[in-house]
Amino acid sequence: MSNKYFPLLMVAALAGSVVNAQSDIDDFKVSSTTQQGKQFPKVNSQGAVRVSIAAPQANLVQLDIGGKKYDLKKDTAGIWTGESAPQDVGFHYYQLNVDGASVPDPGSFYYYGASRWGSGIEIPAADSAFFALKNVPHGDLRKSYYFSKSSNRMRPVYIYTPPGYEKETAKKYPVLYLQHGMGENETGWGGQGYAGLIMDNLIAEGKANPFIIVMENSSVNLGGMRRPAAPAQGQTPPAQGAPANARTPGGGMNFAAEFEKVLFNDLIPYIEANYRVIASPENRAMAGLSMGGMQTRSLVMANPEKFAYVGMFSSGTFVPSEISDINAFKKNGKLVFMSFGGKEAGAARIPAAAEAWNKIGIKGVSYVSPETGHEWHSWRRSLYEFAPLLFKK
Amino acid sequence: MSNKYFPLLMVAALAGSVVNAQSDIDDFKVSSTTQQGKQFPKVNSQGAVRVSIAAPQANLVQLDIGGKKYDLKKDTAGIWTGESAPQDVGFHYYQLNVDGASVPDPGSFYYYGASRWGSGIEIPAADSAFFALKNVPHGDLRKSYYFSKSSNRMRPVYIYTPPGYEKETAKKYPVLYLQHGMGENETGWGGQGYAGLIMDNLIAEGKANPFIIVMENSSVNLGGMRRPAAPAQGQTPPAQGAPANARTPGGGMNFAAEFEKVLFNDLIPYIEANYRVIASPENRAMAGLSMGGMQTRSLVMANPEKFAYVGMFSSGTFVPSEISDINAFKKNGKLVFMSFGGKEAGAARIPAAAEAWNKIGIKGVSYVSPETGHEWHSWRRSLYEFAPLLFKK
Numbered sequence: 001m002s003n004k005y006f007p008l009l010m011v012a013a014l015a016g017s018v019v020n021a022q023s024d025i026d027d028f029k030v031s032s033t034t035q036q037g038k039q040f041p042k043v044n045s046q047g048a049v050r051v052s053i054a055a056p057q058a059n060l061v062q063l064d065i066g067g068k069k070y071d072l073k074k075d076t077a078g079i080w081t082g083e084s085a086p087q088d089v090g091f092h093y094y095q096l097n098v099d100g101a102s103v104p105d106p107g108s109f110y111y112y113g114a115s116r117w118g119s120g121i122e123i124p125a126a127d128s129a130f131f132a133l134k135n136v137p138h139g140d141l142r143k144s145y146y147f148s149k150s151s152n153r154m155r156p157v158y159i160y161t162p163p164g165y166e167k168e169t170a171k172k173y174p175v176l177y178l179q180h181g182m183g184e185n186e187t188g189w190g191g192q193g194y195a196g197l198i199m200d201n202l203i204a205e206g207k208a209n210p211f212i213i214v215m216e217n218s219s220v221n222l223g224g225m226r227r228p229a230a231p232a233q234g235q236t237p238p239a240q241g242a243p244a245n246a247r248t249p250g251g252g253m254n255f256a257a258e259f260e261k262v263l264f265n266d267l268i269p270y271i272e273a274n275y276r277v278i279a280s281p282e283n284r285a286m287a288g289l290s291m292g293g294m295q296t297r298s299l300v301m302a303n304p305e306k307f308a309y310v311g312m313f314s315s316g317t318f319v320p321s322e323i324s325d326i327n328a329f330k331k332n333g334k335l336v337f338m339s340f341g342g343k344e345a346g347a348a349r350i351p352a353a354a355e356a357w358n359k360i361g362i363k364g365v366s367y368v369s370p371e372t373g374h375e376w377h378s379w380r381r382s383l384y385e386f387a388p389l390l391f392k393k
Numbered sequence: 394m395s396n397k398y399f400p401l402l403m404v405a406a407l408a409g410s411v412v413n414a415q416s417d418i419d420d421f422k423v424s425s426t427t428q429q430g431k432q433f434p435k436v437n438s439q440g441a442v443r444v445s446i447a448a449p450q451a452n453l454v455q456l457d458i459g460g461k462k463y464d465l466k467k468d469t470a471g472i473w474t475g476e477s478a479p480q481d482v483g484f485h486y487y488q489l490n491v492d493g494a495s496v497p498d499p500g501s502f503y504y505y506g507a508s509r510w511g512s513g514i515e516i517p518a519a520d521s522a523f524f525a526l527k528n529v530p531h532g533d534l535r536k537s538y539y540f541s542k543s544s545n546r547m548r549p550v551y552i553y554t555p556p557g558y559e560k561e562t563a564k565k566y567p568v569l570y571l572q573h574g575m576g577e578n579e580t581g582w583g584g585q586g587y588a589g590l591i592m593d594n595l596i597a598e599g600k601a602n603p604f605i606i607v608m609e610n611s612s613v614n615l616g617g618m619r620r621p622a623a624p625a626q627g628q629t630p631p632a633q634g635a636p637a638n639a640r641t642p643g644g645g646m647n648f649a650a651e652f653e654k655v656l657f658n659d660l661i662p663y664i665e666a667n668y669r670v671i672a673s674p675e676n677r678a679m680a681g682l683s684m685g686g687m688q689t690r691s692l693v694m695a696n697p698e699k700f701a702y703v704g705m706f707s708s709g710t711f712v713p714s715e716i717s718d719i720n721a722f723k724k725n726g727k728l729v730f731m732s733f734g735g736k737e738a739g740a741a742r743i744p745a746a747a748e749a750w751n752k753i754g755i756k757g758v759s760y761v762s763p764e765t766g767h768e769w770h771s772w773r774r775s776l777y778e779f780a781p782l783l784f785k786k
Binding site: 035037055057059060061096098101102110115139141143144145154159275 | 488539
């Protein structure tokens with residue numbers, strides 16, 4: 001028996017060496033992403049994450065966040081508790097490891113990212129008011145389904161309609177097609193991205209013109225999507241074979257060609273036929289984060305006359321010379337917006353790329369999100385900067 | 394050290410006695426509630442659930458479903474796998490236990506029930522076509538926010554608008570206020586309840602008149618709801634202190650009085666002012682499951698003139714003598730519908746209660762869901778039977 005359990009005891013012994021991160025400041029509070037009634041996860045003013053879970057018979061329990069694993073410490077009641085090092089402000093995916101089992105934290109809400117539904121946590125930012133739930137008129141975030149000939153299946157789509165859309169039944173609106181990153185799906189922008197609340201707040205402050213936002217899954221693998229309906233809260237499976245690495249700019253190119261078919265043959269026609277949309281290039285924008293921005297660029301390069309406004313968030317640079325028929329883009333093109341988190345390497349390259357657009361008479365804008373990396377807070381801020389520039393009369 | 398780890402070894406030893414349930418038929422398939430790309434959980438033709446998780450250092454891993462815990466068996470690679478006994482058709486909440494840690498299955502989608510976000514699994518039913526995603530016109534399931542004076546906060550609300558609502562901008566619709574059970578929230582009917590798909594299919598077959606469905610959280614604790622916005626996919630926290638037991642008919646009475654304020658002072662006025670609703674009792678229905686049905690009954694008893702159609706799913710019986718001012722209800726009242734799962738004790742009592750309504754000239758209908766208990770498949774079927782009876786001209 002000792003033989004059988006020796007490795008197990010080794011692990012148990014190792015559990016003694018607890019990585020206790022910089023959580024000097026003991027002002028931990030439950031996060032906005034902690035389930036109601038749960039006491040953990042918590043975050044302190046330094047951005048350290050504290051988790052706690054009962055696992056009386058476990059030998060080693062870890063918090064796995066930001067690419068690092070932090071050992072938790074077990075108390076006499078069998079409750080394991082511990083903290084991470086301070087994390088960047090904004091949203092991070094994470095998980096717990098219990099004796100080698102990688103599982104969601106039972107205390108958190110669950111989000112789709114890194115190609116799985118699992119735990120996420122919000123580290124409060126000083127500028128969180130722009131996506132806060134306020135007592136202002138709110139639009140609706142809708143889930144609907146449409147038939148995609150290209151996919152030969154019904155596909156779910158999320159649609160944000162702005163405040164006023166419901167009442168002003170004669171009014172038509174411009175549309176932004178807004179894409180997620182690799183390993184994410186159509187629920188990301190409305191969920192951890194808070195796109196609806198960002199727009200509600202911008203519109204309430206008179207900083208943005210109301211427009212519709214369409215969010216679909218651009219990780220399209222036409223061979224692989226034969227799954228039943230996902231639950232209505234938006235837990236839509238990603239395309240089969242979507243790479244587990246959620247953050248490989250360029251990897252999105254595998255999907256761009258197939259998503260192009262869905263977008264132009266199925267999605268845009270459905271939206272323009274079924275919602276009160278101004279169906280013209282001058283009233284059509286496309287943007288995305290990471291892979292979604294790479295796809296946006298390649299779709300605009302292949303269809304330069306179809307979009308007036310282009311946004312790439314943490315997706316590299318885009319310059320006029322990349323469009324073979326630049327005059328086709330100049331016909332309707334009004335804006336090319338590029339952003340990065342300040343901690344991303346690409347941040348230094350976007351001002352020059354923006355200037356290249358200004359030189360040919362199309363507005364080029366670059367934005368760098370202070371103190372953030374390749375994560376959702378950079379993209380929320382990017383949408384907040386991008387949206388006011390759209391559909392100016 | 395042996396002292397310290399003795400209990401742990403005991404547990405490990407016990408893990409030898411694996412409850413291997415009736416999974417004779419090895420035709421396990423991934424469930425519709427299994428995350429895309431994940432191989433587990435699976436279900437076989439007998440309704441047995443098979444889960445599998447890597448936990449190399451674990452001593453005991455169990456599947457916790459239907460009130461029973463089933464030990465899993467560990468292979469040489471450290472993968473634990475095992476099955477439950479056959480489960481009723483339909484939807485069940487479940488969890489995994491890893492060395493005493495109760496956690497969601499990383500392979501499943503997550504649902505709100507039993508007062509937590511966690512795993513759920515669908516056991517295929519012979520009659521699953523009525524809530525399947527089909528190539529028919531689809532309505533929109535929307536999430537919006539409104540200010541509740543009674544709660545002094547913004548509250549999320551889910552609203553189903555039927556196919557045609559978007560195009561026929563002059564048309565107004567009747568409304569069903571549809572409530573969840575205890576320990577559940579406003580995401581239940583649109584999620585595991587598939588209310589939107591049930592209506593889309595009924596309307597496509599011409600079996601139901603199109604109407605709007607409003608789904609709010611009736612576990613109202615006006616003292617306790619001060620949480621930030623939940624993610625858009627509908628992960629809205631329940632009221633603080635909502636009992637962990639999701640299934641105590643009658644317990645809902647604690648909440649009915651406070652929900653009544655939100656419903657009549659805030660929610661109904663918001664819906665009738667902001668959506669294309671026919672704002673009259675003859676065009677207003679209320680129904681709910683379990684606690685939600687108990688609340689429906691008490692709200693109708695207190696406001697007999699405000700609803701024409703009443704539905705109680707697995708919520709006991711309702712008879713005319715319970716309404717003090719029966720003439721007020723007779724003014725607008727058209728239908729009282731009561732249902733139970735065939736495995737529930739209450740099933741035997743509803744035909745007589747329905748007959749009592751028929752006797753006083755209000756249509757009384759009872760429905761028993763074959764072979765199901767106090768679970769979502771009973772309530773999906775109940776909505777499918779109830780909806781065609783509503784708002785008949």
